[in-house]
Amino acid sequence: MAEIVDARGLSCPEPVLLTLETIKKLGKGEIEILVDTDTSKENVSRAAQSMGWQILKIVEEEKGYKITIKKD
């Protein structure tokens, strides 16, 4: 079961901050991050990759994007 981070509606850099907190907490596994702007989508993806996590998929939803990241 993937951990979910709901960062929709939050100002920069909170989506990245929440994502990195969860990455730190879990160490590995799967995380789904919900964001509502393209800026947050790019920032979160960039931050996750810089921590060695893999972007599994980015799905466009009604209110933004669901980014799924993974580390084995």
Next chain:
Amino acid sequence: MEGLKNFFATKGGIIFVGLVIGVLAPVLQKLGNPPNMGICVACMERDIAGALGLHRASVVQYMRPEIIGFVLGAFLSALAFKEYRPRGGSAPFIRFILGIFAMIGALVFLGCPWRTLLRLAGGDGNAIFGLLGLIFGIWVGTRFLKAGYTLGRTQTSASKATGLAFPLLMLGFLILLLIDPQPEGEPKGMLLFYSIKGPGSQHAPLFISLGVAMLIGVLAQRSRFCTMGAFRDLLLFKQGHLFLGVAAFFLSAWITNIILGQFNPGFEKQPIAHTMQIWNFLGMTLAGLAFVLAGGCPGRQLFMSGEGDADAAIFASGMIVGAAIAHNFGLASSQAGIGPNGAIATIVGLIICVIIGLTMRRR
């Protein structure tokens, strides 16, 4: 379109945008904008406050087309790339107050982060203290972010009008500027106030300023160029993506200034600058802290307001009101030094921003 969309999110994209803005700003100066002020979001919003008569400092009154162009360029870009999204409602009044103090801090130093770098690129050594203050203010802000600072979630608006209001206000300003130009040598048109001397009287041709600003609006909207974010991300996450853009901006502005003969190194008698270094430092500390707490530098706030972000529009409005307060009550600096009430306003601003940083937290 998709390829272009991705390009601006890359390292190459942000560096390209920084390089382009770094060339265009000194060129605007060459074409008539005030020295080391090819672009200054704070100064130009202050000039707009003057043009509207919100303050009556006669030397800084002009309806700057650059501000209008930034918002309209970002708006058109957001529409074209399907990123226009009307939203708002994340602690609007706190953002308004942050806008006011961001402007007060910027006018104690005499410049926004863009002008801080442009002053430095023009050889103004006093800007070193402003830059150090900016970085320190941003560092303080990152401590609050680490401790859970938030202004809460914004809401996607049901009505398109929420996000249209600010771009339409800018369009209205543009129409005013076009139908009410400065009568030769006069300080007032039908409605708008103008400067006969001083920085407000110095400007590049209207359509060049507007065109350049709209281009920058598009580029910055695409790339998320943010001068405050550059230092914040470096301090908070050790991520240098935005910083690459800002470094490119500084370097290309510096080289362009040298080529155009606009590089004059020194501390004394620098244009629209003072040498009271402690206040250069603290003014930008206040501005930098306010920018972090509001989530973007003043340029970025304009670009976000073009994307439909009403909270960013509130911050920008706060900056315009802050300019009026700064000039009406002797808070703004001049070549001679800080204003009679500049020091106390800076300290009050710092205290209020720290209180906001401490109290607005995730539960």
